Amino acid sequence: MRVDELDTPVPVIDLDRVEHNLAKMQAYCDLHGLKLRPHIKTHKLPAFARRQLELGAVGITCQKIGEARVMAEAGCADILLTYPVVGATKVAPLAEVAARTRLTVALDNAVALETVARAAHLAGTEIGVLVEFDSGDGRCGVQSADEALELARRAHGNGPLAFRGFMTYPHGPRTAPFLAAARPLFEAAGIPVETVSIGGTPGCWDAHLVEGATELRVGTYIYHDRATVGAGVAAPEDCALHVHATVVSRPTATRAVIDAGSKTLSSDRVAAAVGEGYGHILEYPDAVITRLNEEHGVVDLSDCDTRPAIGERIRILPNHVCVVSNLHDAVVVGRNGTVVDTWPVAARGCTR
Numbered sequence: 001m002r003v004d005e006l007d008t009p010v011p012v013i014d015l016d017r018v019e020h021n022l023a024k025m026q027a028y029c030d031l032h033g034l035k036l037r038p039h040i041k042t043h044k045l046p047a048f049a050r051r052q053l054e055l056g057a058v059g060i061t062c063q064k065i066g067e068a069r070v071m072a073e074a075g076c077a078d079i080l081l082t083y084p085v086v087g088a089t090k091v092a093p094l095a096e097v098a099a100r101t102r103l104t105v106a107l108d109n110a111v112a113l114e115t116v117a118r119a120a121h122l123a124g125t126e127i128g129v130l131v132e133f134d135s136g137d138g139r140c141g142v143q144s145a146d147e148a149l150e151l152a153r154r155a156h157g158n159g160p161l162a163f164r165g166f167m168t169y170p171h172g173p174r175t176a177p178f179l180a181a182a183r184p185l186f187e188a189a190g191i192p193v194e195t196v197s198i199g200g201t202p203g204c205w206d207a208h209l210v211e212g213a214t215e216l217r218v219g220t221y222i223y224h225d226r227a228t229v230g231a232g233v234a235a236p237e238d239c240a241l242h243v244h245a246t247v248v249s250r251p252t253a254t255r256a257v258i259d260a261g262s263k264t265l266s267s268d269r270v271a272a273a274v275g276e277g278y279g280h281i282l283e284y285p286d287a288v289i290t291r292l293n294e295e296h297g298v299v300d301l302s303d304c305d306t307r308p309a310i311g312e313r314i315r316i317l318p319n320h321v322c323v324v325s326n327l328h329d330a331v332v333v334g335r336n337g338t339v340v341d342t343w344p345v346a347a348r349g350c351t352r
């Protein structure tokens with residue numbers, strides 16, 4: 001079956017482009033002596049996690065315990081969880097994952113540290129700890145090297161916990177100054193820092209310039225999207241996932257309605273400099289998806305020389321591809337326009 005015969009809306013992944021993106025990132029990391037630890041939040045597919053590991057990744061990154069459980073069951077033997085796990089309800093699920101895989105958890109506070117310690121005791125196995133620091137994004141992360149040292153002291157030599165180093169997201173101008181401040185403090189305290197994990201596809205090709213970084217966590221690079229193309233880190237022909245949709249109404253000369261709304265594309269926008277609307281239509285590059293309801297996408301065709309007919313199929317490059325994966329029960333994988341298989345998105349919807 002050809003991909004353009006599939007019922008719509010449907011996310012379709014080009015396997016050759018995926019392979020190209022995976023191989024390119026692995027080659028970059030190998031060239032610069034960086035360990036690659038892909039974030040599976042973008043694809044949420046065991047088959048692609050296994051392929052990333054086969055190509056040379058040292059392990060994978062997950063955001064939630066539920067994602068880690070799916071990937072551990074799929075045979076991923078080394079998992080970094082980059083979300084602080086806090087509270088008694090997390091102890092048993094975390095212990096379950098720790099019993100199946102070499103687990104490391106990134107955290108920035110003592111409450112999360114205590115949760116991880118309890119999980120390690122329950123599982124009867126070691127769990128690694130990375131202290132997360134804030135490189136300027138203003139999300140999680142300790143704010144100073146002193147704070148990092150205090151947390152590391154609590155983890156270092158604390159029963160089944162093993163302090164392994166630092167994590168930050170995304171890396172930026174404040175990454176190197178933090179590491180420079182932390183290095184002498186940790187040396188003086190006799191606490192070894194084996195891992196410095198940085199991440200984010202927008203800054204991926206500069207990762208080797210971050211002094212002291214040992215590991216790169218990237219997710220979006222597997223598919224790329226309108227945001228990473230807009231950021232200049234990928235070309236349109238690198239984009240591996242497109243949503244195929246159908247024009248279902250043409251109420252006016254300049255308006256089309258497509259069968260892809262917020263349940264299909266998500267409501268994520270891109271930076272104004274990258275473009276307007278909720279995705280880029282390949283066949284009509286001057287069209288703007290101006291509005292989404294759950295099932296309707298409203299498209300402004302005012303600037304288009306040619307305009308689609310009712311029933312016509314279009315392909316949309318999503319603004320933010322990770323959330324699109326999360327919205328779909330299954331994705332179609334194809335090659336040269338032909339369907340190869342349909343895969344359930346096994347780790348979708350893991351909010352816990």
Ligand SMILES: Cc1ncc(COP(=O)(O)O)c(C=O)c1O
Pocket residue numbers: 039041042061082168169199200201202217218219220221
């Ligand atoms: C902690 C962490 N690491 C790595 C990534 C991967 O970022 P990207 O998808 O830009 O490669 C993310 C993405 O949200 C993240 O939150």
